[in-house]
Amino acid sequence: MASSPELREEKHLIASILAGETHLFHDLIRPYERSVYVMALSFLHNEADAEDATQEALLKAYRNLASFRAESKFGTWLISIALNEARSRIRSKKVLATESLDIGVEEPGHVSPALLRDWHEIPSQALERQEVRLMLQEALSALPQSYREVVLLRDVEEMNTNDAAEILNISVTALKVRLHRARTMLQKDLAPKLKQLNPKRRWFQWL
């Protein structure tokens, strides 16, 4: 997300765009286009749909730029639009019907991590392997929607807790609960799979 000097720059850009220098919109959204795409892709599970949703969300942002309020961050506002676009496309595709895991998400559930002794660090270079990238994408996609949203905002987009809670329109406490469960689910799903990357690694896991 943009830091302070960038925020001032953004306010300046927005004012200029609204004053008629519309071509500056390209510069305004450039730092965020990737975030918007990732948000869309993790919902829509299809690159072409995600690209289209990204374009649509950014067009909406352009048309509604005047309704942006300077007291909020532009990035937060933009990601909200992207989130709404992705959600509405899911609804229209009726994909939600298959998201049965969402049921009971707010119930006091219990999620346990995968138990293991000893963790051998998986270096970021492992992401050069497509199977590893797919493994992570699939684990994120497999999360219930409300959990996926918090992980995307907090851990993928690295947004702060307050901004993420504002976008999702939930309390900071609810956000922390969801985030904790989502992270545990990711660990439970991915730790045993990542272990398979190198069978020589010593792992002890019991059920």
Added chain:
Amino acid sequence: MVIECKHVWTHISGYLDGTLSPEVLSLVQEHLEHCEICSAILDSTRNILVLTADDRVFELPLGFSERLHARLDEEIKRISPAPPIPPGD
């Protein structure tokens, strides 16, 4: 005071975010020092989050940015965003 593994698991997210109170933090740290299971759970979770945040996980399709800006350009040339609403509206 000693806390059990299950209690430690509930604090892993807060531990990673650095939001635990000093009292809870010291209990968790004390537990982690002698519990290899919880330490491995913490390390694997942290590792997985680092990997998840890496830009390489989600690659932009080839030509994504060009197509996006071309489409925006069409719209920008077609319309201007609505004028600002006056303050106090």
